[in-house]
Every structure is written in C-alpha cells, then in structure tokens.
Amino acid sequence: MSMPLVVQERSAAHRGLQAAGIVVLAALAVWASTANQFVLGQLTVALLYATAIAGLNLATGYTGQLSIGHSAFFGLGAYTTGILVASHNWNPLVTLIPAALLCFATGLLVGLPSLRIRGINLALVTLALAVAFPELVDRFPGFTGGQIGLDISVFQLLPPHWTGISVADRFQYYYWLSAGLLAIVLVLCATLTRSRAGLAMRAVRDRETAAAAMGVNLAWTKMATFGLSGAITGVAGGIFAIYLGSLSADSSFTLTLSITLITGLVIGGVATTLGPVIGGLAVYFVPYWTENLRQGEASELIFGVVLIALMFVMPEGLMGLAIRLSRRVLRVEPQPPVYPRGRSGPLHPTDADHPAARDSAPATAPDHRQERNTA
Amino acid sequence: MSLLQVEDLHAGYGQAEVLHGISLAVEPGEVVVILGANGAGKTTTMRAVAGLIGRRGAVSIDGAALSSHEPGAAVAAGLALVPQGRGTFTKLTVTENLLVGATRRRDKAEVARDIERWYEVFPALGRRTGQAAGTMSGGEQQMLAIARALMSRPRLLLCDEPSLGLAPQIVRGVFDVLRQVNADDGTAMLIVEQNAELALDLASRVYVLEVGRVVSSGAADELRDSDTIRRAYLGY
Amino acid sequence: MEIFLDRLFDGLSNGAIYATLALALVMVYRATGTINFAQGEMALFTTYLAWGLTTHNVPVWVALLAAAAAGFLLGAVSERTLVRPIEKRGLLATLIVLLGLFSVLNAADGLLWGRGNQSMPSLFPNTLTSYVSVLGARLYWANIGVWLLVAAVVGLMFALFNRTPLGLQMRATANNRESAALSGIPVGRILMLGWGLSAAIGAVAGVLFTPLTPDSLSLGEMFPLLIYASAAALFGGLDSPGGAVVAGLLLGVVEVLLPAYVPAVGGQLQEAIAFVAIVAVLLLRPQGLFGSKEVERV
Numbered sequence: 001m002s003m004p005l006v007v008q009e010r011s012a013a014h015r016g017l018q019a020a021g022i023v024v025l026a027a028l029a030v031w032a033s034t035a036n037q038f039v040l041g042q043l044t045v046a047l048l049y050a051t052a053i054a055g056l057n058l059a060t061g062y063t064g065q066l067s068i069g070h071s072a073f074f075g076l077g078a079y080t081t082g083i084l085v086a087s088h089n090w091n092p093l094v095t096l097i098p099a100a101l102l103c104f105a106t107g108l109l110v111g112l113p114s115l116r117i118r119g120i121n122l123a124l125v126t127l128a129l130a131v132a133f134p135e136l137v138d139r140f141p142g143f144t145g146g147q148i149g150l151d152i153s154v155f156q157l158l159p160p161h162w163t164g165i166s167v168a169d170r171f172q173y174y175y176w177l178s179a180g181l182l183a184i185v186l187v188l189c190a191t192l193t194r195s196r197a198g199l200a201m202r203a204v205r206d207r208e209t210a211a212a213a214m215g216v217n218l219a220w221t222k223m224a225t226f227g228l229s230g231a232i233t234g235v236a237g238g239i240f241a242i243y244l245g246s247l248s249a250d251s252s253f254t255l256t257l258s259i260t261l262i263t264g265l266v267i268g269g270v271a272t273t274l275g276p277v278i279g280g281l282a283v284y285f286v287p288y289w290t291e292n293l294r295q296g297e298a299s300e301l302i303f304g305v306v307l308i309a310l311m312f313v314m315p316e317g318l319m320g321l322a323i324r325l326s327r328r329v330l331r332v333e334p335q336p337p338v339y340p341r342g343r344s345g346p347l348h349p350t351d352a353d354h355p356a357a358r359d360s361a362p363a364t365a366p367d368h369r370q371e372r373n374t375a
Numbered sequence: 376m377s378l379l380q381v382e383d384l385h386a387g388y389g390q391a392e393v394l395h396g397i398s399l400a401v402e403p404g405e406v407v408v409i410l411g412a413n414g415a416g417k418t419t420t421m422r423a424v425a426g427l428i429g430r431r432g433a434v435s436i437d438g439a440a441l442s443s444h445e446p447g448a449a450v451a452a453g454l455a456l457v458p459q460g461r462g463t464f465t466k467l468t469v470t471e472n473l474l475v476g477a478t479r480r481r482d483k484a485e486v487a488r489d490i491e492r493w494y495e496v497f498p499a500l501g502r503r504t505g506q507a508a509g510t511m512s513g514g515e516q517q518m519l520a521i522a523r524a525l526m527s528r529p530r531l532l533l534c535d536e537p538s539l540g541l542a543p544q545i546v547r548g549v550f551d552v553l554r555q556v557n558a559d560d561g562t563a564m565l566i567v568e569q570n571a572e573l574a575l576d577l578a579s580r581v582y583v584l585e586v587g588r589v590v591s592s593g594a595a596d597e598l599r600d601s602d603t604i605r606r607a608y609l610g611y
Numbered sequence: 612m613e614i615f616l617d618r619l620f621d622g623l624s625n626g627a628i629y630a631t632l633a634l635a636l637v638m639v640y641r642a643t644g645t646i647n648f649a650q651g652e653m654a655l656f657t658t659y660l661a662w663g664l665t666t667h668n669v670p671v672w673v674a675l676l677a678a679a680a681a682g683f684l685l686g687a688v689s690e691r692t693l694v695r696p697i698e699k700r701g702l703l704a705t706l707i708v709l710l711g712l713f714s715v716l717n718a719a720d721g722l723l724w725g726r727g728n729q730s731m732p733s734l735f736p737n738t739l740t741s742y743v744s745v746l747g748a749r750l751y752w753a754n755i756g757v758w759l760l761v762a763a764v765v766g767l768m769f770a771l772f773n774r775t776p777l778g779l780q781m782r783a784t785a786n787n788r789e790s791a792a793l794s795g796i797p798v799g800r801i802l803m804l805g806w807g808l809s810a811a812i813g814a815v816a817g818v819l820f821t822p823l824t825p826d827s828l829s830l831g832e833m834f835p836l837l838i839y840a841s842a843a844a845l846f847g848g849l850d851s852p853g854g855a856v857v858a859g860l861l862l863g864v865v866e867v868l869l870p871a872y873v874p875a876v877g878g879q880l881q882e883a884i885a886f887v888a889i890v891a892v893l894l895l896r897p898q899g900l901f902g903s904k905e906v907e908r909v
Contacts, residue, residue, distance in 0.1 A: 066706050120646045123706055124841045127648075131834050205703075255834060259714055266707060301722065304714030311697055311708050425793060450795035462790035464783050466850075474776075475783045479795040527795065 004331045014332060029179050033172060040171040042284065044243050047178040048236045050280025053264045054185050055232030059107075060262070061271040062193055063225045064205030068258040069110065069126030072133035073103045073230040075253030077237030079137065079144055082247050086152045093160070096238045103234025104227040111226030130255040137249035149248035157242050174243040181239055182277070185232055190273045192228075201225055202271075233261075256300065263303045266310050269317025278318050376438045378403045378563050379424070379454075379531055384432035386423035393419045395587040396432070401531060406557055406564045408574040408595070411584035417567040418459050420584070421535045424565075425449050425456040436531070450479060455529035459536045459567075461520040465509025469500050472508050472519055476526030486526070493522040496552060514545035521549070525556065532556075534566040538573065546570065550577055616748030618867045624754045624823060626863020627761040631816035632840030633847065633855035634765060635809040640849045641785040642805030643694065645702070648709040651837030652716035653689075653810045655830075657682040658817030659724045662731050662828055671734050671818075678814040686810025687803040695802065721830050728829045733822030734760075757819050764812060765856055772852070781805055785850075839866070842888050862888070 007013045032043055052074050059065045080099040084090040110125060137144045144150060159165040159173035192198055200221045203214070241247055260283050268279025287299040314321055377400040384397040393416045401407045409417050423430040426446040434441045436452040449456075455476075464472050473493065477486045494501030497518040503511065508519060517537060524532060534553070538546040550573050556562055557577075568574035575581065578595040591598070632650065639647040647653075660681050661674035669677075689712060697708050735756035742749040772778040784791040784801045792798045820836075821828050843862050847854025 060703070064703055066703055068710065120702065120706070121845060123648075124646065124838075124845070127841070128838045131838055259710060262707065262710060270703075298718070298722070300714050301718035304711040304716075304718060307711030307714065308693065308708050311700070311704050311711070315700065315704060427789060427792070446792040447795055447797060450793070456793050458790065458793065462787055462793065464786045464790060466786045467779075467782060471779060471783075474779060475791070475794050475796070478776075478780065523794070 004327065004329055006331050006333055009332050009334050011335075017330075029183075033175055033179075037171045040175045041243070042288070044171070044174045044178045045240070046281050046284035047175075047182050047277075048240050048243070048280075049261070049264060049284055050277045051178070051182045051185050051236035052233040053261050053268065053276035053279045054182070054189055055229045055234075055236065056261050056265050057229075057271065057276050058189060058192070058201070058232070059226050059229035061265060061275075062198065062201040062205060063222060065111075065222060065226065066123040066262075067126040067226070067229070068123060068255065068262060069129035069133075070230070070233050070261050071253050071255060071257035072129045073107065073233040074237035074240065074257060074261075075133050075137070075249055076103050076106060077234030078241040078244075078247055078253065079150065079237075079249075080234070081238035081241040082150045082152055083144065085156050085241075086150060089156070091160075092157055092242045096235050099238040100231045100235045103237075104231035107227035107230025108223050110230070111223035126258075127255070130258045134249040134254055137253075144249070145247070147248075147250060149246060151247075152241070152245045154245055157245055174239075177239050177242065178236075181235060185236075186273060186277070188232075193271075193273070197221075259300070259303060259307075263307050265317075266307060266315075267317055269319030269321075269323075270315075272317065272319040272323065275317050275319035282318075377401060378405075378437060379565065380433070380435045380438070381420075381424060382433040384420065384423055384430055384434070386419055386428055386430040386432075388419075388428070393587050394423065394430075397584070397587070397589055399582050399589065399592070401563050401565050403530070404557070404561045404563055405580065406553075406566065406578045407580045407582065408578035409565065409567045409582050409584055410569075410571055410574065413569075414586070415584040416587040417584055418535055419587075421456060421459075421533050421565075421567055425454065425533060427456075450527060450529075453530035454533065455524035455527050455531075456533040457520045457524045457535060457537065459539060461513075461516045463508045463511075463516045463520055463523075465507065467508055468505050469508055469511075469519060470504045472523050473526050476523035479527060489526055489528070493525070496555070497522060514541050514549075517541060517545070517549055518552070521552065525562070528560075529562065531563045531565060534564060536567055536569060538568060538570045546573060550574075553577060612746060613748040616746055616750075618871055619864060620748065620750050620754055622864035622867035623860060624757055624863070625820075625866060626860035627757050628816050628820040628836065628859075629839045629843045629863050630856040630859025631761050631764060631812060631819075632836060633843035633859045634768060634852055635812040635816070636840055636844040637847075637849060637852050637855045638768070638809040638812070639806055640844070641852075642781060642809075643690070643698070643785075643802055645694065645698075645705050645709070646841070646844075646849075647806070647809065648706060648837075649689070649712040649716060650809070650813055651833035651840070652713050652720075653682060653685050654813035654817035654836075655833040656716045656720055657685065657810070657814035658731065658821055658828065659720050659729075661814075661818045662729055662821075663724060665732050671732050675734060675815065675818045678818050679811040682810040682812075682814030683807040687807035689810075690803050690806035691799070694806070695799070717830060726830060728826045730826050731818070731821035731828045734819065753823060757823065760815070760819060764815060765852075768808075768812070768852060777804075839863075846888065 007017065033040070035043070052070060055073070056067060056070045059067050077096075077099040080102055081092060081095040084095040084098065085092050110129060111122075138147050141147070158167055159170050163173060165173045193201070200217075203210070204218060204221050237253075264279030264283040265276065266279070267282045268277065269275030283303075287302070310317070316324065379399075379401040381397060381399050384394050385392060387393040397416070397420055399407070399409075409420065411417050419428070422428045424434055426441070426444050426449045429444060436449075436454065439452070441448050441452060446456075464475060467475065470490065473490050474486070477489070480486055494504065497515075499511075499515050500519055500522065503515070508516065511519065521532075521534070521537070532553075537549050537553070541549070553564060553566070554577055557564055566574060566578070575595045575598070580592065581595050581598045582589050582592045583598070584590070632654065635654075636646060636650055639645065639650070657678040661671075661678035664674040664677055665671055693708050693712060694705060697704050733753050735753045742751040743755075744750070770778075772782060780791070780796045781801055781804070783794070784796060784798055785805075788798055791801075817833075821832065839862055840859065843859035844855045846862070847856070847858035
C-alpha cells in the first residue's frame with residue numbers, strides 16, 4: 001500500500017472513513033459518561049467551552065473578525081436562561097431558544113456597522129462589549145441579581161422525566177446536554193464552512209476588497225456570521241446556567257473568559273472543525289492540573305505566553321498540525337468535474353466517448369483539434 | 376568597472392522563484408532599459424536589486440558588493456528606486472515628499488537648492504508645494520516620485536514602469552526629464568518599461584527579459600527593429 | 612454653578628488622561644497600522660513600577676521618569692520582538708499576539724505587586740485643601756498640574772511630528788513603509804521609536820492619573836481607560852493626534868456631566884456608554900472627526 005493513501009471525496013471509501021471517525025468519537029463520549037460525578041461536571045464545562053469556542057471560530061477563525069467579546073455572549077445566554085427559569089419558571093431547555101435569539105440579535109448588532117468597521121475597530125468594539133457586560137449586569141440588580149448573583153433552585157434544573165435519568169444521576173443529564181449540543185454545533189459548523197457561505201466567510205477573511213469585488217455581500221456575511229457565532233456561544237452559556245445553577249457576572253463572564261476562549265481557539269486550531277474541541281478541553285483542564293501554582297494570575301500569565309508562543313511556533317494549532325501530518329498518510333481528493341455531452345476540444349473527452357459528436361463532425365475536424373492542442 | 380554589476384540574480388516570492396539567474400551591468404552615465412512582457416520578472420529584478428525582496432546572487436556597485444539586503448545599503452551606495460506605482464507619501468505635502476527623498480543628506484543648503492531646481496523642472500509640482508501628495512494626478516505623482524528619488528543625488532536611478540497609467544503626453548514629458556537629467560547630471564539610469572518605443576529612444580543599451588531570464592541584450596539601435604522585441608512581447 | 616464647574620474640572624481631568632492614552636494609541640497606529648491592545652497594560656505595568664519605587668522612598672518625580680523610561684523600553688522591545696515578526700502573518704495574528712501580551716502584563720502585575728488596590732502618591736500636592744477657588748468651585752492643584760503636564764506632552768509630540776526631521780521620518784514611515792525604506796529611512800529603528808514613545812506617554816498618563824483617585828491602582832484599572840481612550844482615538848480619527856486629544860477631553864467631560872444631568876444613565880454605565888459611542892462613531896463617520904479616508908487598491 002503506497003503512502004499517502006488517496007481517497008476521492010464523497011466516494012464510498014471516504015464516507016466509510018468519516019463514519020468510522022464519528023463512531024470513534026461517539027464511543028469516546030459514551031465511555032466518558034461512565035466517569036464519576038466530579039469528572040462528569042468537569043467534562044460538562046469543558047465541552048461547553050468547546051461549543052463556545054466553536055461559535056467563536058465562525059467569526060474569528062473563518063471570517064477573520066477577531067472577537068474578544070464572546071464572554072458577553074456566553075454570559076448573555078446564561079443570564080437569559082437564568083432569569084427565565086428563576087423568575088418566570090420557564091422550562092430550562094425551552095429558554096435556550098430565546099437565549100439563542102437574543103444572542104443572535106446582539107451579534108448582528110455588533111456586526112452591524114461591520115461594513116464600515118475594519119478588523120481592528122471591530123476588535124475594539126468586542127473589547128468594550130466584554131468589559132461592559134458585567135457592568136450592565138451589576139447595574140440592574142433587580143433583574144439580574146446584580147453583584148450578589150443569580151441563583152436558580154436545583155429543583156428547576158433536574159433532568160426531565162422523559163429522559164428517564166434519576167436525580168442521583170443528574171450529572172449524566174448535564175453531560176449529555178453539553179455533549180449533544182457540541183455534536184449538533186460541530187455538524188452545523190462543518191456543513192456551513194464547507195458550503196458556499198463558508199467560502200464567502202473565508203474570502204472576507206483573506207481579502208475583503210477582492211471578495212466584495214467578486215460579489216460577496218460583505219456586510220451580510222460579517223453580520224450573519226457574528227450573529228450565528230454569538231448565538232452558538234450563547235446557547236452554550238444557557239446550558240452552563242442549567243448546569244451551574246448559580247451565576248455571577250463578575251466572576252464568570254468577564255474579559256478573562258474572552259481571552260480564555262481565544263486561547264482555546266488558537267490552541268485547538270483556527271478554522272478547523274474539531275479544533276474547538278481540543279481547545280475547550282485544553283483551556284479547562286490544563287489550568288486545573290497546574291492549580292498548585294498560584295491561582296488566577298498564574299493561569300492568565302500562562303495563557304498569555306501560550307497565545308504568543310503559538311502564533312509564532314504553531315499558528316495552525318494542534319488540530320491544524322494534526323491535519324498537516326495526516327496528509328502524509330491520507331489525502332482526500334475532490335472529484336473531477338463532469339462535462340456536458342456534445343462539446344469538443346482539446347480538454348474534453350475524445351470522440352470515442354461521444355458517438356453523436358463523431359457522426360456529425362466534418363471531415364477536417366481532426367486537424368482543427370490538432371492545432372488547438374499545440375497553442 | 377561597471378557602476379552596477381548584477382550576476383546570477385535569483386529572487387522570488389515565497390516558494391515561487393521568479394528570476395532564474397539574471398546578469399546585467401550598467402556603466403556610469405549610461406541609460407539602460409529592461410524590456411519584457413508581463414510576468415517576465417522586470418519589476419522583481421528592480422525590487423531585488425534595491426533590496427526590497429530577498430535575493431541570491433551578487434549585486435555590486437563600483438565593484439563593491441552590496442553588504443546587506445536591506446534597502447538602506449543600496450541607498451547608501453548611491454542607488455535610488457522609483458517604484459512601480461510611484462509609492463508617493465500620500466499624506467505628506469509635496470515639499471515633504473522631496474525632503475524625505477533627501478533623508479540621508481546632511482547638506483541642508485544644497486537640499487533646499489535641489490528642491491527649487493525640481494520645482495523649476497516640474498512646474499506642476501512647484502504650484503502645489505503645500506498640497507497633500509495623494510490628491511495629485513497620476514502624472515504629477517510620477518514626477519514627484521522621480522524628483523523624490525533624485526533628491527538623494529543618486530549615481531544610478533532605477534525606474535520601474537514610469538509610463539504606467541499615464542497619458543501619452545505626460546509620458547513624453549517624463550522621458551524628456553529623464554533624458555535631461557542624464558545629460559546634465561550624468562546620472563546613470565536603469566529603466567523598466569512596457570512602452571518599448573519611447574524607452575529605446577532614450578536608452579543606449581537594452582536587456583530583454585523572458586520568464587525570468589535575459590534572452591537578449593545589445594545596443595538599443597540594433598534591437599529596435601529586430602524580431603526579438605516582438606517575440607518577447609507578443610510571443611510570435 | 613459651582614457644582615457644574617466642579618464636575619467640569621473633574622471631566623477635564625479624566626479627559627486629559629483619555630486624551631493622552633488616545634494620543635499614544637494614535638501614535639502607534641500611525642506608525643505601524645495596528646492598535647496596541649496592550650497599551651493600557653503597558654501603562655499599568657509601568658505605573659505599578661513607579662508605585663513600587665515610591666514604596667522604597669523614591670521621590671515621585673523620579674519614579675515618573677523611571678516609569679517613562681521603562682515604558683519606552685517595553686514598547687520598543689515589544690515592537691521588535693513581538694510585533695514585527697508577526698505582522699507579516701496578518702492582522703488577526705498580530706492582534707492575538709498583542710492580546711497575549713495584554714494577559715502577560717496584567718498577570719505579571721498581580722504576581723509582582725499583589726492583587727489588592729493601592730494608592731499611588733501624587734506628583735502634586737494632593738490634600739483636601741490644595742485647591743484654588745474658581746467661581747466657588749474647587750480647582751485642585753493636582754488637576755491643574757495634570758493638565759499642564761498633558762499639554763506639555765501633547766505639545767512636544769506635535770512639535771516632534773511636525774517640526775523635526777525625525778518626525779517627518781516617522782510620518783513617512785507610517786504613510787508608506789516601503790517608500791520610506793527606499794528613501795533610506797531606518798524603518799526598523801523608527802518603528803521601535805514610535806512604540807517606545809507611545810508606551811512612555813502611556814506610562815506618564817498612568818502615573819499622573821492614578822493618584823487623582825485614592826486607592827485606584829489595581830489590576831482592573833486600565834481596562835475601562837483603554838476603552839475610553841480607544842473610543843476617543845476612533846472618534847478623533849485613528850490617524851489624527853489632534854482629534855484624539857479633542858475627543859478625549861470631550862469624552863471625559865461627557866462622562867461626568869451626562870450621568871449628572873440625565874438621571875436615567877446610572878453611574879456604572881461608563882463602559883456601556885463608551886461602547887455605544889464607539890459604535891455610533893464608526894457607523895456615522897468611520898474615519899472619525901478629523902481622520903482621513905483611506906482608499907484601498909485591490
């Protein structure tokens with residue numbers, strides 16, 4: 001067997017490999033669910049971070065719009081769920097819809113001036129968003145619990161009856177909520193980024209003016225991407241609220257979280273589908289394992305150093321590196337294009353494949369084609 | 376000993392090598408023209424010699440090899456490049472543009488005199504001394520770019536496509552100035568041009584580039600009527 | 612009337628600092644085309660340094676000079692080692708590296724000088740009675756001192772940029788780096804100088820401003836200031852130093868007067884206001900009040 005193995009896109013072999021990959025991931029997820037309560041809780045949060053990062057990836061990774069404001073989306077989703085459940089007795093899962101919509105709208109708003117805002121400026125706007133969010137929460141304590149925080153009664157957050165999960169096993173429920181969300185989001189992102197929309201996003205990232213000249217609607221692409229990105233991160237925040245049950249903006253939803261998310265994005269691999277998963281796991285577990293160093297500042301310091309080092313040494317992230325290495329073993333090639341029947345010329349199949357063309361061709365046709373071949 | 380000696384120059388952008396061993400020379404006071412179709416490597420040659428992009432191969436001025444690949448080294452050795460597209464300092468005034476050209480000079484009085492001289496040679500500039508350079512027309516910016524380069528009193532002036540985007544009338548004016556400067560100051564010139572006719576009029580020698588190599592060279596008069604030029608540009 | 616003047620003086624003092632930080636931001640933007648995200652943190656780091664010196668009985672003005680020098684060094688080294696190598700990888704990469712620097716500096720502050728709030732001693736007499744009466748309002752010496760120093764810094768920068776050959780080189784480099792190199796300008800050194808000066812200005816701003824509010828030297832001090840300064844810089848047009856200064860002063864005054872006279876706006880909505888201001892400016896006039904429009908050629 002020669003290396004690299006070449007597989008055609010969308011062929012049976014390709015589909016088979018993809019299915020195998022999904023099975024492996026699913027098996028991993030199931031195996032992880034057998035862990036104890038504490039680890040399940042950790043995984044839950046880590047996977048929620050991964051989802052938030054996947055959302056961030058759409059705006060920053062694929063469309064090139066740096067956002068250090070995604071902590072605000074995460075927080076907005078969390079507080080939407082929190083307030084609706086605690087103060088208005090909504091079903092927790094249902095609150096994810098308004099959370100998503102609200103975050104989508106906010107994302108659109110932030111991206112709204114984007115035709116006129118160039119990369120730098122948008123980043124500043126997101127910085128302001130990140131810093132403003134905790135302030136806004138504190139400003140309206142009647143609504144949000146202010147600096148004291150928002151508490152949701154555990155009874156409102158228990159696994160619903162139809163899941164068949166008992167109260168004692170509720171961490172399974174939270175785990176599967178976050179794992180399920182992650183799976184859905186990953187599929188969504190994978191589909192989106194491989195579509196025409198994904199091309200538009202990358203065009204905007206790489207060469208805006210040229211993209212506009214080729215018909216990409218810049219404002220719409222940027223706005224919609226930001227909206228969707230915010231919505232995804234917001235829903236992750238909503239489930240975070242369901243899991244945690246107790247929210248405090250000043251500790252959880254600050255600029256530091258935004259930096260954590262960006263770090264995770266870069267570690268995992270910008271503009272890759274699975275990168276966010278690696279990133280989310282990394283930014284949750286690495287600080288946890290190094291906790292014996294002083295709290296807070298130490299991990300911030302490490303994040304900063306990691307960010308800088310990565311951009312120099314491994315800008316494509318762990319996933320990007322993995323993809324690059326895997327190309328030595330396996331390469332997926334796009335299918336050759338199919339031409340309509342009846343055309344003739346040097347690039348097209350010979351007459352042997354098109355009896356109809358052959359029959360109607362004049363006697364001098366072969367010479368004609370000869371000349372074109374040498375041009 | 377040639378003023379400029381380029382030997383076996385290789386240069387490119389990233390992975391793509393564009394120049395595959397260019398060799399050329401310019402004698403003191405000469406006007407040499409580089410011709411070639413689009414993509415032949417003319418601009419790359421200029422940029423490599425001026426030190427804007429990395430290069431392999433020897434570039435020497437007056438026999439002394441250029442030490443580093445930085446543009447500063449070339450300027451210090453008496454080279455000045457008028458880049459393609461002019462490279463005007465759009466937010467600086469016309470006078471400031473000229474002053475920047477004289478950055479390395481210490482003789483303030485002479486610098487002031489030079490500025491006056493260029494305002495006489497290019498009256499259009501003289502009328503707009505305080506104007507932001509970016510608001511001027513293409514032709515005016517071209518003249519400004521040439522004047523700016525000449526402010527450093529170079530021994531060799533490199534000009535990359537001076538006629539690009541300019542009306543024929545203006546182009547003739549530009550070439551007239553170049554001829555005048557060459558005659559009055561003895562400044563050698565290496566000019567890259569698409570407009571073969573005008574360039575051959577001014578030059579004493581020509582190099583023709585094709586796909587990163589020198590395919591022919593010789594006296595301007597000889598090459599003017601030959602097939603080589605036509606083939607280099609039109610491919611037949 | 613006195614209360615209004617009181618507030619006005621307050622606003623102008625705050626505004627002076629926003630103006631100074633905005634000026635630093637504009638300087639870096641003009642020189643290198645990037646916003647120095649870490650500007651606030653560089654200022655904070657050097658302010659902490661100054662504070663640390665004062666706890667060892669170093670006179671404040673010496674600490675100020677030391678902070679400015681440290682800031683210069685910090686800025687120049689950052690440009691050379693972090694920004695220049697990464698610039699060619701694109702804006703996103705550059706911004707992320709600056710974000711990393713932001714984190715490193717902030718964390719370093721906490722590790723070196725602790726997490727708590729500190730009080731930064733003032734350069735000027737700063738007691739409750741060190742003021743002069745203007746129409747019944749109190750104009751503190753410290754405020755006057757801040758204005759004078761800021762005016763001096765702004766004046767020096769203006770003179771540097773517009774009246775000296777060095778300033779011409781800096782403006783040329785900011786306008787067209789390649790042509791600047793072709794003219795023989797030592798572009799690398801100019802860039803380092805630009806960043807160094809900018810960080811030094813930030814340091815001065817930090818050391819001057821922090822004492823105006825007791826107990827305000829803390830890890831989170833600079834975030835809001837950075838946002839205000841960015842808003843001011845954008846508002847005035849990212850490449851217009853004069854605009855940044857005017858906008859900074861305006862912003863400082865509005866920040867104080869608006870909550871006082873429009874009760875709906877609470878005292879804690881500062882950043883939200885700045886956020887709205889930024890968005891509004893960018894929507895209505897992307898080049899700011901005094902900036903120039905940029906044309907990009909494909």
